[in-house]
Amino acid sequence: MQTIYYGAPGTGKSHTIDTDIISGVSDDRVFRVTFYPDFTYSDFIGQLLPKVIPSAVPGGSSTITYDFQKGVFTNALEKAYENTANDVYLIIEEMSRGDCAAIFGDIFQLLDREKTGTNRGFSKYFITNELIAKDIIPLRTNGNKVKLPPNFHILGTVNTSDQNVFVMDTAFKRRFEWEYVSPNPVRESAPGVTPIVYKNDVQLDIHDGTTMKTISWVELYQKLNDFIADDRYLGLGEDKQLGPFFIEFDLSATPDAHKKQIKNKLLHYLWSDIHKASYKSDVNLFKEDIGTFKKLYECFEDDKQIFSSAFIDTL
16 A cells, blocks of 8 residues: 565666556556655645736737646546546655655645554545645545545655665654565576576676686676675675666677676776775775776776675685
């Protein structure tokens, strides 16, 4: 009903929602929005905006009126009340990148739901909002008292590495179920079928200090995750790990194209968010003589060793 899917970047949180929750649901009953730092309550709920009405008389003056332009929340709520037998989903991507307390505002009051009884699934409490209720007959005829119906579902995604953008307070968090999306690889092949084939897996060439070594993406990113999170190595915690879809490979592309994606996406993240965030002086992800991103970039391009011996030993 109200669930936030959270995990490392690239774990497939949105994919999980698409395949496990809303698969088969018609597009007109799915509403999607992405939070960002400047996203506001007015963007979410709606706002009064000026509308110019040209004069019906040639040469006459135009008239300016103010109409309520509905936001994604109000549009989704209206759709839910059209037929409460049909589930409607409001999907909020990147929830922690917006100030949830400010964006939800008084809508926060509606997130508490009845757990039992004839009103099960409805909001426990109501807010009075004439603008939200004006096109929703059950609400308008009830004194503009707004409640969420049981068929109105709010699903969100949160990258654990982005939780420091805007901190969600405990009161907000506890009104949602939190479902962890693991960074484990996703199988393409059916259980029990060998060899195991994973989704979004390609073969990559990495210099191991002696020669070029072929390694699968699935193996590489999992070894990176161990090195990033384990206290024996960098000890940065699981929120800095990667998911299998951190890079979405074109499986039909050439090895050079895959190498380019590693160079332009993975290396930048590992340098900026991992290497520069590490507080350990005795353990490095990259080779010790690589002191700048420029050198890292060029060494990888020239098929030279970029990873430290400590990391290579884990491969």
